[in-house]
Amino acid sequence: MNQNPDIEKKRKPVYGWILHLHPRKVRESTLRFSLTFGLGGMAAVLVVLQVITGLLLKFHYEPSPENAYNSILNLQDSLLFGRMLRNIHHWSALFLLWTAFLHMLRVLFTGAYRKPRQANWIFGLALILLVVLSNFTGYLLPWDQLSYWAVTISTSLLAYIPLAGNFIREALLGGKDVGQATLTNFYNLHTGIIPVLMVAIMGYHFWRVRRAGGVITAEKDRESPMVDTQPHLVNREFVVAIVLLAIIFLISSLFDAPLRERANPSFSPNPAKAPWYFMGLQELLIHFHPMFAIVVFPVTVMTAACWLPYIKLSDANQGIWFLSANGIKSAKFSLIAGALFTVLFIGLSELLPDPELLLPSVPSIVTKGLVPFLILIVTLYFFLGFIRKKFSLNRAEFIQSVVIIMIASYAVLTLTGIFFRGEGMNLVWPWQV
Ligand code: HEM
Numbered sequence: 001m002n003q004n005p006d007i008e009k010k011r012k013p014v015y016g017w018i019l020h021l022h023p024r025k026v027r028e029s030t031l032r033f034s035l036t037f038g039l040g041g042m043a044a045v046l047v048v049l050q051v052i053t054g055l056l057l058k059f060h061y062e063p064s065p066e067n068a069y070n071s072i073l074n075l076q077d078s079l080l081f082g083r084m085l086r087n088i089h090h091w092s093a094l095f096l097l098w099t100a101f102l103h104m105l106r107v108l109f110t111g112a113y114r115k116p117r118q119a120n121w122i123f124g125l126a127l128i129l130l131v132v133l134s135n136f137t138g139y140l141l142p143w144d145q146l147s148y149w150a151v152t153i154s155t156s157l158l159a160y161i162p163l164a165g166n167f168i169r170e171a172l173l174g175g176k177d178v179g180q181a182t183l184t185n186f187y188n189l190h191t192g193i194i195p196v197l198m199v200a201i202m203g204y205h206f207w208r209v210r211r212a213g214g215v216i217t218a219e220k221d222r223e224s225p226m227v228d229t230q231p232h233l234v235n236r237e238f239v240v241a242i243v244l245l246a247i248i249f250l251i252s253s254l255f256d257a258p259l260r261e262r263a264n265p266s267f268s269p270n271p272a273k274a275p276w277y278f279m280g281l282q283e284l285l286i287h288f289h290p291m292f293a294i295v296v297f298p299v300t301v302m303t304a305a306c307w308l309p310y311i312k313l314s315d316a317n318q319g320i321w322f323l324s325a326n327g328i329k330s331a332k333f334s335l336i337a338g339a340l341f342t343v344l345f346i347g348l349s350e351l352l353p354d355p356e357l358l359l360p361s362v363p364s365i366v367t368k369g370l371v372p373f374l375i376l377i378v379t380l381y382f383f384l385g386f387i388r389k390k391f392s393l394n395r396a397e398f399i400q401s402v403v404i405i406m407i408a409s410y411a412v413l414t415l416t417g418i419f420f421r422g423e424g425m426n427l428v429w430p431w432q433v
Pocket residue numbers: 047050051052053054055057058061072086089090093096131134135136138139140141142190191192195198257258
């Protein structure tokens with residue numbers, strides 16, 4: 001702690017703005033890296049990096065189907081550090097998606113979504129949605145074969161939403177197909193509306209962390225001493241930020257952001273795949289009726305995610321990774337079971353006869369929707385009952401296990417879609433994709 005007032009005065013201008021984000025003192029126990037892994041801070045650094053590199057890209061990029069692709073080629077080949085700039089924007093977008101996702105898992109697995117942090121969980125959900133949307137809208141901008149067809153496939157999924165599906169799709173595309181209006185819409189969303197919303201929500205998100213009295217700590221650590229934010233927290237944050245930036249710059253100097261041939265609306269690649277983060281949904285669509293794959297599953301998951309922080313939980317294990325020893329055991333078991341069950345499900349759905357062909361007179365929303373959905377729910381019900389008993393789980397540990405099963409399942413669907421689907425979206429080995 002620094003007691004010299006002159007030095008304190010000199011420090012003020014440098015650290016003043018940082019201290020707007022932080023209180024003057026923080027609890028020593030919250031400084032432990034393994035509590036948060038600095039993931040929220042890393043996500044914040046990455047958003048700033050995206051805004052800076054994005055604004056610089058805007059000087060060179062032309063948002064029209066005729067010129068977009070050429071402007072990227074020009075940027076890469078003729079502008080000093082142009083390729084590096086594009087690479088940094090590309091790789092840090094990927095890092096941001098992963099960092100925000102891992103930060104969300106950190107919050108989940110330390111039980112930090114509960115009162116008084118419920119609102120921050122909900123605003124966090126809005127943030128991750130914006131991160132996905134900025135990745136998705138940015139995807140189209142290079143206007144190459146990969147981006148054109150990935151956006152065509154992903155937006156065609158929207159048409160399955162009952163009643164409003166086509167309206168939403170056409171409003172986003174600005175017409176029936178991906179074209180100039182789509183590029184204009186995506187460009188405006190990507191470089192205007194989404195970043196503005198994101199930065200505004202982030203400001204509120206940080207303020208809520210302060211209002212909750214800092215990040216969560218385990219009960220036993222709540223009486224740990226208070227220490228000065230500067231240097232104790234600020235110095236650690238700088239180290240994390242610098243290491244993160246160094247890794248991104250290194251990757252960007254070694255690996256180029258992908259760019260295929262110019263978009264050709266009359267030639268669709270086979271298979272045409274959505275961006276990787278939507279591949280789980282595209283895979284689900286192979287097994288379920290679109291109404292279930294695109295509407296019932298995602299809406300159920302999103303509703304459950306919003307409801308999560310309001311469920312009454314009595315245990316006091318917040319601030320502890322995976323809540324308890326039982327929580328850890330059940331988490332491991334759920335992870336393996338969720339993954340194996342999904343692999344089995346994909347295998348069976350490949351080997352068993354197609355219910356639509358078997359019972360052509362029954363509507364496919366029943367044979368490929370309601371029936372498999374109910375089978376899934378009943379299986380899950382019995383399985384969850386089994387692990388609840390096996391590990392004597394309380395409600396918080398139980399919810400954690402459900403979340404882990406869902407994540408494991410979506411991960412297997414995504415990996416299958418990316419690595420095991422070839423021509424005609426048939427199952428193949430990864431080297432045949
Ligand atoms: C969280 C924020 C952001 C994310 C996740 C993001 C993501 C992306 C992605 C994935 C691409 C495609 C990159 C590629 O492979 O070519 C892209 C392109 C682009 N972004 Fe962003 N971006 C963000 C913010 C911004 C901002 C704030 C601007 C400008 C104000 C911007 C401007 C651009 C431009 C001009 C391109 C086209 C150049 C290119 O594709 O290389 N981005 N963005």
